[in-house]
Amino acid sequence: MRKARKLVSSIAFACLLSSTASTVALAAECTETIKVLAQPRDGLTLLEDYKAEFEKLSGGASFEIDYLNENDRRAKTKADASTIGKYNVYYIDEANVALFASAGWVAPLLDYYPADYDYADFDPGRQKVATYDGKVWFAPITGGGDLMVYRKDLLEAAGIAPPKTLDEYIAAVKKLNQPDLGIYGTALRGQRGSGANVWRWMPFFKGFGGNWFDGKTPVFDGEQAIKATETYLELFKYSAPGSQTGGWDEAVGAFTSGQVAMLIESTPLVGMAIDPKSSKVAGKVGYLPPPAPLTGGGYGHGLAIGAKANKDEASKACAGLFVAWATSKENESRRLEANQFSELNRTSIMTSKKFAELYGPDLGQALADTGKVTAVNFWQNPQWPDLGDRWGIILEELITGTRTDIKDGLDELDGFAKELVARSQ
Template identity: 70%
Template sequence: MPIPNSCRIAGLALMLATLASAALAQVCKEDVRVLSQPREGLTLLEKSRDEFKRLSGASFTVDNLNENDRRAKSRADASTVGKYHVYYVDEANVAQFVQSKWIVPLTPYYPAGYDYADFDAGRQKVATFAGQTWFAPLTGGGDLMVYRKDLLEKAGIKPPATLDEFVAAVKKLNDPANGVYGVALRGQRGSGANVWRWMPFFRGYGGQWFDGDKPVFNSPAAVKATQTYLDLFKYSAPGTKTGGWDESTGAFLAGKVAILVESTPLAGNALDPKMSTVVGKIAYAVPPAPLTGGGYGHGLAIGARANRTEEAKKCAGLFIAWATSKENEQRRLAEGQFGELNRTSVLGSPEFAKRYGADLGKALADTGKVTAVNFWQDPAWPDLGDRWGIILEELITGSRTDIQAGLDELDAYAKQLIARRKK
């Protein structure tokens, strides 16, 4: 009996699918070893381990360490034995990993079908250094202006679109007698604390860190940014002059703050009734112009030492693409892992809107357009940033009063850093 054409076609399709599957199975010759720090999204991947094995022909293992230990071990491993195929990197250390040649560019090994362009624009900026992309985001964000719409409506204030309007609104909304403060800032020293919140003012006023190897940050723009930041502390919630993220966002979640500009994870926290007393009372917008959003990002990069062959690099790239794929982001969305959502297709999806509201999705998309890399992209950044954090905290608390002198002192320190590097 002749075999029908439809069966032949079906058989051919099955054969081609089998061959394609076999070809995919050859991508990875050994299990992918990942050095990371604890992330809910990576833990969730464990449930889909068989999916990656079918896709690549191998499995994966993830070793988790706390942030500081992860940074130390990844530096040690990347510079010596190279045990790990994939490193978890962040905005503070990607420059060091690139300049030390511990990781390789991601784009050549990130399969096109996984659509890297779908990641939020701000996260893409942070993952870019020296004109190339180095990691795929697992978490990150920029800044949002988060405000109490009930308080603004009662005071007859429109959501401020400019910094001048923002300052005016903060002053008008400040009502300590009734337990409400106009704003919440960060005064605690540190490149990721008070300096992080100060930098949007600095960059918004046109400040730059360096011109080549020459420090240029003790400029009129830096003085203006610092003075504006100090003036706003007159209306900042108690405990924030020496406080960081926890104190600033905690005051807002407790209903003590009218308006603030903070990193995007606050938005998810503010919608969680277990953490927030202001559920249903808040709204979001982009930071008031000319403030830039403080872009940050953590993600997965391809190790150079453990992936000496092109085949190995393709395997690591496939794991990274799969781990950060649209499908895995949808799984994180279903689990309520707000802080690990990075893709515009997910942030703009009906599922996201149902869980978090369409207005938040739009605000996140809009803020991605103004998100910038505000810090100095250099291995010495944490050293320089932390030194400025000490000076800035002293200015905020009043133990130091001369802004220009503080910036000049930082300028001298930066010149020492550059001189040491040239030796």
């Protein structure tokens, strides 16, 4: 930030181009208001209190953020980015980064992201999902991978060490399952959807070596997917009531209400599980990376530079400066002070002394360790939601028992995938 202040306060400032390590002198300071389209997040609302800081940093420009709920944000962002380009900065996520990047609706972030803001400091998993076709497209505002959370009291009473492998995890789930006492081994997501049951199934699929495509050829109709599905269905025998047709809310709610012994879920769960205001098991929770060979389900939402509204290099650099400032270490420190756990994305923050004081000495290390196994489990393609949602329907039928033949379901999905590819050619 120190270098950026000096650069922008001059009549011309430089933008570091990551691909060439050269600088491009821009002919004007930032004077136009940066217009941002986003969905509500505490971490973005916090920025409103520091507008004067950004105005000083940018040489006079302010910013305005328009907020929409997630579905409306996705629809309006797509419509605006593909047509008039009113917004300089878009809030995008892992599900649509491939579409926005391949369509040229957003600019490569690191071409306009000042080096002093240290993009490499972001959690490795979030960096992975912000990357498409070898380039970075957004700076994370929220995201994560997966953690295994468990009831320390239940495992200790049963004489079970926290599992580090999937075989150990399955054995522990079975042993800890005590429905007569209102305790279930685990909780999964059965509700259909690429971001619901498929999201929780994919770490098994990728962990067993599965891949979605080889080029344009579907290759998921094989033993890895069958094994992943068989394992997922087996675990559902020990899953909390309501999870067979439930999603994130049902699974997390079952754990925080004290019904579940162990859970593999997205990292924001931890902030809820250890907070006495939202959890009946606060003080009893342990956490580790997902048991091997499971991958973490990498996801991320963040800020990207719009291509249409920013018509020249100077305006792209101004938008890039806003993105860098909004996601900076300084602003993450403010989010940490405000106890905005799900808005923390930087390794330096999550391994800081202040983080350890707020959340205990072990959580930062667990998050760093899970970042190493976090992966992009989904098909990075604009057509992913269609494919993922179709598998979600089939998988829900297998979970609820209205369909029983796993191979037949995968064959049906294979045919659908080939149709998707053919339509895109």
